[in-house]
Structure formats: C-alpha cells, structure tokens
Amino acid sequence: MRCDVAVVGGGPVGCFTAANMSRSVHKVVLEEHERVGVPEQCAGLIAPRVVEMGKANAAIINRIDGAVIHFPSGREMRLKGEETKAYVVDRRRFDESCLDQALANGAECLTGHRFLHLRRTATGMVLRLEDGKEMTARLAIGADGYRSRLGQEAGLSPPREYVRGIQVDLERSMEDQQAVDVWLGREIAPGFFAWRIPCGDRTRVGLCVADGTPSAYLKRLIKLAGHENDKRVRLYSGIVPIGMVRSTVADNVMIVGDAAGQVKPISGGGLYPGLTAAGMAGKVASDALEADDLSTNYLRRYEKAWKAELGKGLDRGYRVRKAFLRMDDDALDLAGRLMDTEEARGVLSKGDIDHPTAIARDLLGAAPGLMRFAPQLLASMFSR
Numbered sequence: 001m002r003c004d005v006a007v008v009g010g011g012p013v014g015c016f017t018a019a020n021m022s023r024s025v026h027k028v029v030l031e032e033h034e035r036v037g038v039p040e041q042c043a044g045l046i047a048p049r050v051v052e053m054g055k056a057n058a059a060i061i062n063r064i065d066g067a068v069i070h071f072p073s074g075r076e077m078r079l080k081g082e083e084t085k086a087y088v089v090d091r092r093r094f095d096e097s098c099l100d101q102a103l104a105n106g107a108e109c110l111t112g113h114r115f116l117h118l119r120r121t122a123t124g125m126v127l128r129l130e131d132g133k134e135m136t137a138r139l140a141i142g143a144d145g146y147r148s149r150l151g152q153e154a155g156l157s158p159p160r161e162y163v164r165g166i167q168v169d170l171e172r173s174m175e176d177q178q179a180v181d182v183w184l185g186r187e188i189a190p191g192f193f194a195w196r197i198p199c200g201d202r203t204r205v206g207l208c209v210a211d212g213t214p215s216a217y218l219k220r221l222i223k224l225a226g227h228e229n230d231k232r233v234r235l236y237s238g239i240v241p242i243g244m245v246r247s248t249v250a251d252n253v254m255i256v257g258d259a260a261g262q263v264k265p266i267s268g269g270g271l272y273p274g275l276t277a278a279g280m281a282g283k284v285a286s287d288a289l290e291a292d293d294l295s296t297n298y299l300r301r302y303e304k305a306w307k308a309e310l311g312k313g314l315d316r317g318y319r320v321r322k323a324f325l326r327m328d329d330d331a332l333d334l335a336g337r338l339m340d341t342e343e344a345r346g347v348l349s350k351g352d353i354d355h356p357t358a359i360a361r362d363l364l365g366a367a368p369g370l371m372r373f374a375p376q377l378l379a380s381m382f383s384r
C-alpha cells in the first residue's frame, strides 16, 4: 500500500484531518476497530460550533442551556444561559459524520487495521501494521488518541497527565431536559468532577478522577443522585489526556487531537480543540506536499497555527486546573459561596464551554474573594 498521507486513527480528529486536506492528496485513514465511532468513550457534550464543524445535526440528542453545580457541602448553584450552551450528541453518529466528510473529500478508510511501528526511509515513512502488512506514506499523521503509538514511534512526548473516566446511561428521563448537573468534591470525583446529562428517555451519569478507582466513585454517585433503582443501559469508560504536547511535529510526522493533548484541561472536552487543530493539520499537510517539503521546519507551520489559536486557552486552563487541584472541599465550598451572587451567576451563565477562562476577569470583578485561591496566577492572568 502506498499513499501521500497515512492518518493513524479513525476517530473524529483523524477523519476531520483527512476531510481538510486538498482533494488531490491521496490520503488513507487507518482505524484499528472494525467500525468508526465504536466503542464510544464520551459524554457527548459539545458547543453548537462543534456540531457545525462535524456537520452533525443528525447526531443531536438534546439542547442544554443551564447547569446545577453541586458543591461538597450540598449547596446547589443554578445557572441559566440565554442561548443554547451545548448540545448532547450521539458520539457514534458524530464520528460517522466526520468520516462522511473525509470520504466525500476522497479519503480511503481502512478499518480493522492496527498500526504498530514506524520506519523512516529516504522518501518518507513505512508504517507496519499488526497483520504484517506495510504502508508507505510521505507523511504520517497520528490521530490515534491519548496513548498515541505513532507519537511514541516518532519520539514525541506524551501529554503531561491523564484522568480516568467512567459513565453509565440509565433508563430514566430527567424532568429538566435543558440542564446538566455537575458535582465537585474530593469524595465525589477527586481531581476532576462528576456529571449528569439529560438525554431524553435516558440519563447519562459519569465522572473522571485523577486518583482512585472510577467505578467505586460512580457507584457512590449513582446512590447520591438517587439513581440506584434505575436500569443501566450502557457503561462506558475512557481516558482523558491533560496538558498539551509541546512538540507535535517531526520530519514527515504530525500528531493531532488527544494524541497531542489538545484537550480543555478544565472540562476534559477534546472535540473543539481537536477538530480546530485538525483543520489546520489538514491544510498544512496539503501545503507541505505541494511544496515537497515535509521537514520538521515546514510542518512547524501547523504547530504555530494551532498554538496561536488554542495555546493560550489551553495553557490558562491547565494553570486553573493546578489551582483547582490544590483546593480541598472547604475551599471549594467557600468558592461556591463567593460565586453564589446574582452578579457572579450572571457572569457564569454567559460562559462559553470552549473558552472557559474567557470569563475569568468578569468573574473576579463579580467575586473578588476568589483571588485568595491563586493570587499570583489570577493576578498575572486576569488583572484588569
């Protein structure tokens, strides 16, 4: 097998990368599973702009405009936006829609093909697959998720840390179909948070943790949220990489999406940053082939582009996460009290899930007491 670009990983980011290359580029997506979109490992909560990117209106299950935040003491803070903040999507259908875009752009997708090793030759890369077959490509793109084998084989560093997630779909319809619940606290979800998402006839309950066994925390959450007697329809688990990879290119190689740690560190959402970077990766790949220059130096155009667009937000998110990790339950409760004013709730309700730190300055204005949790960080990042 021979092609211009081999994209390892047929997740949304790999497919979207192929969809954004020039039509004339011979591109092949390699996916280890027999089908794209399975197994699902996602809560499926994305902003309207991401539904548009994926051309995935058919995947929408629900529309979300509010949230109830549960603090460790039991305090509940209700937020309600004026417009749609997020959609809940069927991730399998979302991924299939990204694949359709790639196929419409002339990509081939080889499912049931697992990439194992990378070898450099004078003209490009040879990718060795699990079944012993080899594929020759001028450029290899790793969109193969948090454990990127292609990134490892190319000598690129992995994301900085990981959190482990688990969630279950329950046969229960929530009364309020437009609000998600979020639980905070070390007893609930140490190092991250827990969620409940209304999905019409079903309800999705899950969490991510930085320490401990996710299933044990999920069991407690189900009890706490009063779902012990609800029938469990589907259980999912997965890993979220946190902390962007600094170097995402090498000679004849690029990495993108979870493989590059392009995930929002506060929420674990990877579809917005991954697809944004994928659009850039596809364009630079096409330009590099056209220029017949696949050197690290040329491919850095991709790295510069995605860092210019996403780097500041991801970096701020990572630093806020570090401050969050230092907060014990008492500190989280205090933060909850400080933010539970009409003005601060108004600021929080205006937030954009893809740019969570963009409201930080206004939030500090509404609740200046928050400054105590990370004075230097907040002063350096957000002071007027």
Ligand SMILES: Cc1cc2nc3c(=O)[nH]c(=O)nc-3n(C[C@H](O)[C@H](O)[C@H](O)COP(=O)(O)OP(=O)(O)OC[C@H]3O[C@@H](n4cnc5c(N)ncnc54)[C@H](O)[C@@H]3O)c2cc1C
Pocket: 008, 009, 010, 011, 012, 013, 014, 030, 031, 032, 033, 037, 041, 042, 043, 044, 045, 046, 113, 114, 115, 116, 143, 144, 145, 146, 149, 165, 166, 167, 206, 237, 238, 239, 240, 256, 257, 258, 259, 263, 268, 269, 270, 271, 272, 274
């Ligand atoms: C519990 C949980 C909840 C989440 N909720 C949300 C959410 O609500 N919103 C959001 O935006 N994000 C969410 N995410 C994150 C989101 O799922 C990821 O950021 C997103 O899937 C990244 O896409 P990707 O294409 O980079 O990687 P992946 O979706 O991981 O796709 C990588 C693909 O590569 C394939 N692959 C891997 N290795 C090889 C190999 N060697 N050879 C061939 N193929 C290979 C894999 O099988 C997979 O299909 C969640 C994640 C988890 C774990």
